[in-house]
Amino acid sequence: MPQKKGRGTLRVVDGKLDILVNINGKAVAMKVAPGEYLLDALRREGYKGVKKGCDGGDCGTCTILLDDKPALSCMMFAAQAHGRRVTTIEGLGTPNQPHPIQQAFADVGAVQCGFCIPGMVLVTKALLDEDPDPDEGAVRRALDGNLCRCTGYVKQVEGALLAARRLRKPQGAKK
Amino acid sequence: MKNNIRQFCFPASVSEAVGLMNRLKSKALIVAGGTRLARAIPPAVDTVVDISDLPLKHIKADKAWLRIGALCTIDEMEKSPLLARxxxxxxxxxxxxxxxxxxxxMGTMGGNVVRAHPYNNLPPLFLALDAVVVGTDGRREKVLPFAELLKPEGMREFGSRYLLTEVRVPARTKKWAAASERLALTKSDWESYASCVVVVDRKGGVCRGGAIAVSAVIPRAARMARAEALLAGQPATEAIARKAAAAVVAELEELAAGSAAKAYAREMAGVLVRRALCEAFQA
Incomplete structure (x- = not known):
């Protein structure tokens, strides 16, 4: 896996670029078109939790974590992820073992159609990694790039705050 | 999407990045935060130069300047304890x-000022703070008053020959009173109707001088010279804030050359300037 510094030069061969990306902890080699966006490359590789919404940087459904920071995968070339660490929603939990943030969102009823939820969960993950005890204002500000057409955002904010409380408790403590 | 990209380069040093820029000229597209440019690639571009690995993320101060690196994200600026003070x-x-x-x-300070759209928030800020921009062509440093960057020739130079490395704000502004205001449909809306930044050098309730920069309502951010002249030597009161605000509206009307377009936004720019001045006077 190349280090972030000194990622060198990628050249197009037979219309494709060979990139190497750490996705959810695994080194993944991908062939991508030179103008292909990371969103499309990830979905083609099977990471369908990365949603294609507006495809223009407005809705936040294509959120990934790039080196642990939220990023819009529709606004960057796939090649820009070369040598970097990408986390998608598939890297957080599974249906049987959801991540505490996913569980909290489910518990408060934050999920309606669910299309925006992967992005919101990832943004919440980045927020709580940086600030384990955010107030409601901080949560709302962190989620201000993720649009939801079903809800009034109240439940997602509740979910994020619940997840923060649960993650702050020591392991084994009563919820 | 259709494009003619043949390679992606990830320079690890400023000199390597500038070398690529100067060698490839219009064939190179510089991206950092990449929030917009990835969606608008000119057909001449065959090389994407991703400068996000360059060591230009500093926010620091010395006796003469506050220095903000071109690759600082907006988030890093917003959360910087030094900038908060x-x-x-x-x-x-x-x-x-x-x-x-x-x-x-994702967005960087450099992208915000080099691609200086009238809605961008940082150009009026740096104009009001008498900042200078610093770039390099690989051999020597170029320092330019911020207002010069906003002119077409400044934009051309810093988009091709010189790589923006940092913005410097004079240390004397550290203790100055300042405030900013904007009017937009929503808080997170990038497009605003009008925005302003005011900076006031004040002593004992009297303005020794001040800067008023307005943007969004005009094609590029600008200082309002006549309104600024009204502040010098005057008591820091709401009455002088109203006079300065009226002068801003008059100056914007002249710039609009009688056009009815954005008349509402020009009025609102005056309101924002008055509010910002009053806030700065009380700071």
Whole structure:
């Protein structure tokens, strides 16, 4: 896996670029078109939790974590992820073992159609990694790039705050 | 999407990046935060130069200057303890204007000023703070007053020959009173109707001088010279804030040359300037 510094030069061969990306902890080699966006490359590789919404940087459904920071995968070339660490929603939990943030969102009823939820969960993950005890204002500000057409955002904010409380408790403590 | 990209380069040093820029000229597209450019690639471009690995993420101060690296994200500026203390926190506050969490986290200071759209929040801020921009062509440093960067020739030079490395704000502004205001449809809306930044050098309730920069309502951010002249030597009161605001509206009317377009926004620019001045007077 190349280090972030000194990622060198990628050249197009037979219309494709060979990139190497750490996705959810695994080194993944991908062939991508030179103008292909990371969103499309990830979905083609099977990471369908990365949603294609507006495809223009407005809705936040294509959120990934790039080196642990939220990023819009529709606004960057796939090649820009070369040598970097990408986390998608598939890297957080599974249906049987959801991540505490996913569980909290489910518990408060934050999920309606669910299309925006992967992005919101990832943004919440980045927020709580940086600030384990955010107030409601901080949560709302962190989620201000993720649009939801079903809800009034109240439940997602509740979910994020619940997840923060649960993650702050020591392991084994009563919820 | 259709494009003619043949390679992606990830320079690890400023000199390597400038070398690529100068060698490839219009064939190179420089991206950092990449929030917009990835969606608008000119057909001449065959090389994407991703400068996000360059060591230009500093926010630091010395005796002469506050220095903000070109690759600092808006988020880093907004959360910087140093910027929160500088000029009543106006830099940190203004950096967070008109953007959502992704723009703040991905967008860079350099992109915000080099691609200086009238809605961008940082150009009026740096204009009001008498900042200078610093770039390099690989051999020597070029320092330019911020207002010069906003002119077409400044934009051409810093988009091709010189790589923007940092913006410097004079240390004398650290204790100045300052405030910023903007009017937009929503808090996170990038497009605003009008925005302003005011900076006041004040002693004992009297303005020794001040700067008023307005943007969004005009094609590029500009200082309002006549309104600024009204402040010098005057008591820091709401009455003088009203006079200065009226002068701003008059100056904007002249710039609009009688056009009825944006008349409402020009009026609102005056309101914002008055509010910002009153806030700065009380700071």
């Amino acid at each position: 500088w000029a009543c926190g106006v830099i940190a506050k203004t950096a967070g204007f008109g953007s959502n969490s992704f723009s703040r986290g």
